[in-house]
Amino acid sequence: MKHLPKHLQPRWRYLAVAVESWPDASVDRRAFQREVWYAAQNLLGDTGSAEVDLTVIAFDRTDGGAQAIVRTRRGSAGEARAALACLDSVDDDPVGLRVLGISGTVRACEEKYIRRPPEAPAKRQVVFENQDRRAVERGVRIDVHTDDAFAGATALDFR
Structure with missing residues (x-):
């Protein structure tokens, strides 16, 4: 199968997300991805969530929180931020999310917004x-x- 020409390939934006919760919460990547999909589907509907196409690319868990990189299509960063703002719990553990920034590549997203490991509790x-x-x-x-x-x-x- 041939690759698409460069001008037809999808363009992506990467959101750096900080996740905070109580120290005893067990937030993992799979549960976080599932809740992101549900939040997008509840807010934007089936077709809207398919257009935004939120995918968790990287997930680094710590005690009481995590840092994640979420991929979305270019031009839909506003809808992606709104869907993430609707997320309030993961596996019945309350969470708070903060979008640290948006970048055009995974590497730039890591370098700009996820430079250092979070402080150890x-x-x-x-x-x-x-x-x-x-x-x-x-x-x-x-x-x-x-x-x-x-x-x-x-x-x-x-x-």
């Missing part, structure tokens, strides 16, 4: 609601383990 003990509790610290964010879930806080909440 530190575990420590804090006093929260007058009790000594376990916490996971990621930069300025602190996730305090309560009785059955996590509560989000910042360093200012403990001073």
